[in-house]
Amino acid sequence: MELDWQKYIEIADKFQHKAKAADRKDLRQDIILRLAEVASNNGHEPFTEGAMVRVASYTVMAYWRDLMRKPTMLSLNSELSDGDGDTAELWQTLADDRAIDLEAWQDAKRWLLGCPKRLVKIAYKRYVGKPLDGKDQDYLDHYRQNELRKYQQKLAVFQPSFGTI
Secondary structure, X not given: OOOOHHHHHHHHHHHHHHOOHHHHHHHHHHHHHHHHHHHXXXXXXXXXXXXXXXXXXXXXXXXXXXXXXXXXXXXXXXXXXXXXXXXXXXXXXXXXXXXXXXXXXXXXXXXXXXXXXXXXXXXHHHHHOOOOOHHHHHHHHHHHHHHXXXXXXXXXXXXXXXXXX
16 A cells, blocks of 8 residues: 655645644654554545544644643752842752741740740750759749630630621
């Protein structure tokens, strides 16, 4: 059986524009090869132009499906813009686990400045590993209960109340 290569090229030329610009020639060749493969496996039945268009359309669909299934890779050296005209490489935006969280450190420092001195001494005892005496334990429990009540009151404000209709 004689293959009509010129017809396959004409069909492929009609469909190659449906690919990305960099992949158009590759898609064209894929369509031509797929048409030749289908024609050779078709047996003695006529391979009509409508069937050729259908095969080319399927080849384009397979191209896009394969393209969408490929994972996109990002380079850590690619540059990002922050909108103000400044650029940074992607690796520079990664969080460092060893870096000090300055906001949390300042909040803790601010909290310690407003914290009762006796509570700081109790915290130091626990940090060092010294056992707390009864009065210190009672003071710590009392302080914890007061803080718990404050948080429960704040949460109660945000809880929706469901009334009867």
